[in-house]
Amino acid sequence: MAVYVxxxxxxxxxxxxxxxQEEVSYGICTPASLSRIENGAQKPGRLILEKLFERLGTENNLFNSFVSREDMELYSAIQELIRNITDDDVAKIEAQIEVVEKLSTNASELEHQCLYFAKGELERQREKNDEKAMKMYMKAIRITLPDFDGKNPLRNNLLTFDEIMIINAIAILHANGDDIMTAIKLDTWLKEYMEEKVVDGKMKTAKYPMILYNLSYWLGEESCHKExxxxxxxxxEFCIKYGNLAFFPILLFNKGGALAEIGEVERARKYLHQSITIFEAMERPDLIQIAVEWCRIHYLIEF
Structure with a gap:
C-alpha cells in the first residue's frame, strides 16, 4: 500500500x-508556495491546505497540518462561523464574528474571507440592507477571485466551497433585486461546476441541493416551468441518494409547484402534500402555513 505525504x-x-499550479493556487497562495508544498519544502497552514484540496474538487479527509495553538483556534472559530452561516442563525453569526475578529488580528486575507461573508449575511438577514450585503460579499470573493465582477461566471477558475457559497449568496441578492436572469446564470455556473469538478462528499451533499432549489424556484418565477x-x-433524487433532509421537502414543494403550473394537478397535489407532511414531521408550522397559503392562492389547491 502506497504511503503519501x-x-x-x-x-x-x-x-x-x-x-x-497557477489554477489551483490562484488567490490562495502563490504558485511558488504550492510548488514548495508539493515538494515537501513548505508546511501549509490548515486553512490553506483545506482550500487547496477544495480547488482539486475534494475534501481534506486524509491529512492534517500541524499548526500552532493560535492557528488552530482561529481555524476552529472560522469553521464554527461557517456552520452558523449555513444554519442561518443570525444571533450565532454575530457572536462568532466577534470571536473570529479577536483571533484574526494578524491573520492573512484568506482568513478574513469568511469574516466578510458573515458580515454580509448579517446585513442581508438582520439589517435587510442588500446594498451593504453585496459590498461585503464582493469584498469577500475578491480576496481569492479578484477578477469576478459579481455578474459573469469565471468558467476557467477552480473554486473552493467558500467561494461557491459566496457566489450563491451574490446570486440570491440579484434575484431579490429583480435581476433573476443574472441569478440563474451564476447558479447554473455553480451547478455545472459541482457536477463536473467536485467529488461527492459532505460539502457537495450540503450545497448542491441548495443550488438546485434556487434554480428551480427562479426558473419558475420566469415561467420556465418545465426547466x-x-x-x-x-x-x-440527489437528496434521497445522499440524505439531505434540509432541502428535500422544499425541493418536493418546487416539484409539485412546477407540475401544477404545467397542468398536471393530481401529480402536483401528491408532491405538495408530501412536502407539507414532512414540514409537519419537522415541526415547522411556519413552513406549513406558507406552503398551504401558496397552494391555495397560486394553484387553487386546498389542504
Whole structure:
C-alpha cells in the first residue's frame, strides 16, 4: 500500500486532473508556495491546505497540518462561523464574528474571507440592507477571485466551497433585486461546476441541493416551468441518494409547484402534500402555513 505525504498527494491529484499550479493556487497562495508544498519544502497552514484540496474538487479527509495553538483556534472559530452561516442563525453569526475578529488580528486575507461573508449575511438577514450585503460579499470573493465582477461566471477558475457559497449568496441578492436572469446564470455556473469538478462528499451533499432549489424556484418565477421541474426532480433524487433532509421537502414543494403550473394537478397535489407532511414531521408550522397559503392562492389547491 502506497504511503503519501500531503505534498505528494496534492501534486498527483493535480496532475491527474490536468490542473496547473497557477489554477489551483490562484488567490490562495502563490504558485511558488504550492510548488514548495508539493515538494515537501513548505508546511501549509490548515486553512490553506483545506482550500487547496477544495480547488482539486475534494475534501481534506486524509491529512492534517500541524499548526500552532493560535492557528488552530482561529481555524476552529472560522469553521464554527461557517456552520452558523449555513444554519442561518443570525444571533450565532454575530457572536462568532466577534470571536473570529479577536483571533484574526494578524491573520492573512484568506482568513478574513469568511469574516466578510458573515458580515454580509448579517446585513442581508438582520439589517435587510442588500446594498451593504453585496459590498461585503464582493469584498469577500475578491480576496481569492479578484477578477469576478459579481455578474459573469469565471468558467476557467477552480473554486473552493467558500467561494461557491459566496457566489450563491451574490446570486440570491440579484434575484431579490429583480435581476433573476443574472441569478440563474451564476447558479447554473455553480451547478455545472459541482457536477463536473467536485467529488461527492459532505460539502457537495450540503450545497448542491441548495443550488438546485434556487434554480428551480427562479426558473419558475420566469415561467420556465418545465426547466424548473427538471431541476427540482434532480434535487429530490440527489437528496434521497445522499440524505439531505434540509432541502428535500422544499425541493418536493418546487416539484409539485412546477407540475401544477404545467397542468398536471393530481401529480402536483401528491408532491405538495408530501412536502407539507414532512414540514409537519419537522415541526415547522411556519413552513406549513406558507406552503398551504401558496397552494391555495397560486394553484387553487386546498389542504
Amino acid at each position: 500531503v505534498g505528494d498527494f496534492l501534486r498527483e491529484t493535480r496532475l491527474r486532473k490536468g490542473y496547473t 424548473a421541474l427538471k431541476y427540482a426532480e434532480q434535487g429530490v
